[in-house]
Amino acid sequence: VVKDLEIYIPLGGLIDIRLEEKRLLKRKTELVDILNKIRNKINNQEFLTRAPENVVQREREKLDEISNELEKLEINLEMMK
Template structure:
């Protein structure tokens, strides 16, 4: 079906182009960007401002999707989101519906950098905006807190086990160096995990 769909799109778009085009997309040359030779068809100007605006939208959508994955939000579930911005606020407002659809957020509220923010929310700082996700809209706070506490306890127990093993002179002297190094990496990973679990818990408190 794709050739028919692309042909239909081409027939709808070609009337809006400011240069002559072929009757069918099948025999049309592939579009190119500005090559500086003055040819109207070839010299398609790149809208730097539009690219900048879309980069902001992509960053916002990516941040929300990552947060959804982090908190195990069901893909079909809509969550509330706020976006705080200054000079990019109008551009974000213009793309609000795209952000809602791509990040599955509703309602989406766009505020200034000094706007009112909810308590118990995850804040993601981007280059030119901030994404604020109320925790109550993403998770059952009490259930998530209990889950994180249990994960923290399991992680602490694993850290204690690894520390005891690495403090055992008998193990250090007899185990191959690569095995010892592997255990040290495991310990570093578990410590990092415990730190991230603590950060998640603090967001819920």
């Protein structure tokens, strides 16, 4: 088992590129919405003072994870052009 391994396989002719691009754009919109919600939560002083530290830390970790996923998705979209 290898963590964080990415393999790129040419899929031209195997998948519908337009359909895949549409799917990725939809996912991008979802990720941006999630990121905005997490950022709003982390920037909310009341949340920061009331929430346990482990909850705040988990939100920060989710922010990093979603940001990384969005970055990879944008790279994939760019490679499709």
